[in-house]
Amino acid sequence: MQSRRRARPAPPLRPPRPPASLCAPLCALLCALLTSCLPLSEAPPDCFPQEGCPLNLTCEAGRCVSPPERALAVRAGCLSAPACVAETAAGGEVRACLILEQPQLLSAHALTLPADAAEVSLRAPLFDAPLRASLVVLGEGAACPESPEELRARGLDAACLAEEGCRLRLRRPALLGDEVRAGAGAPLALGFDQAGGQCFEASWGAPPPAERCDLDDNDCDGFTDEGLSCPSAAR
Numbered sequence: 001m002q003s004r005r006r007a008r009p010a011p012p013l014r015p016p017r018p019p020a021s022l023c024a025p026l027c028a029l030l031c032a033l034l035t036s037c038l039p040l041s042e043a044p045p046d047c048f049p050q051e052g053c054p055l056n057l058t059c060e061a062g063r064c065v066s067p068p069e070r071a072l073a074v075r076a077g078c079l080s081a082p083a084c085v086a087e088t089a090a091g092g093e094v095r096a097c098l099i100l101e102q103p104q105l106l107s108a109h110a111l112t113l114p115a116d117a118a119e120v121s122l123r124a125p126l127f128d129a130p131l132r133a134s135l136v137v138l139g140e141g142a143a144c145p146e147s148p149e150e151l152r153a154r155g156l157d158a159a160c161l162a163e164e165g166c167r168l169r170l171r172r173p174a175l176l177g178d179e180v181r182a183g184a185g186a187p188l189a190l191g192f193d194q195a196g197g198q199c200f201e202a203s204w205g206a207p208p209p210a211e212r213c214d215l216d217d218n219d220c221d222g223f224t225d226e227g228l229s230c231p232s233a234a235r
Contacts, residue, residue, distance in 0.1 A: 056105050056106070072190055073120075075190070075192065076193060078220065088220060094112065096137050097144035098111055098134075102130065134156075134169060134170065134172075135171075137168040171203075198222030
């Protein structure tokens with residue numbers, strides 16, 4: 001009998017090896033594809049323009065940053081009458097809080113106004129128009145809010161509340177034009193009185209002082225002896 005020999009198994013099929021001359025270009029191409037969209041050395045962006053940023057910030061180059069600062073000139077001449085100074089000033093100065101409102105901004109800035117109604121200058125971050133500004137005359141011991149959250153919690157952006165430290169609140173019409181352009185060089189004038197010296201809008205946190213026939217502005221609205229029938233001697 002003849003012995004049967006076992007057939008050897010066929011060797012496994014192996015894919016053809018690319019020529020050595022192609023390895024380096026292929027590796028370089030793969031590395032370029034993996035790193036071209038987001039370099040590994042750079043941090044991912046914090047924001048995208050279409051998504052926006054938290055309040056008081058704007059998205060620039062993938063980062064949430066504050067808008068440019070703008071020089072402001074604040075004036076409230078309607079508070080300069082002697083009777084009004086007696087109601088709002090202490091030591092010849094009026095402690096106040098300037099509130100700035102924009103669609104993407106809400107901020108409060110402490111300032112001190114001289115009783116002679118001279119302008120007060122400051123700088124504050126601002127976006128483009130529109131802009132609504134309020135001036136809150138603070139009561140004794142009250143402080144200006146330090147954050148948008150505190151400002152909203154105390155309600156000083158919406159009303160004059162005596163329990164939250166508001167003695168008197170002035171508001172002016174909204175600014176809608178190019179004068180509010182962010183980062184513009186000239187100071188932005190924020191006047192709270194009209195050409196005739198009357199306040200645009202004034203509201204008290206407590207019942208306002210009564211107007212008297214004394215040729216003075218007792219209730220700090222820029223008008224003298226309004227609503228009264230005063231004898232001619234008082235005029």
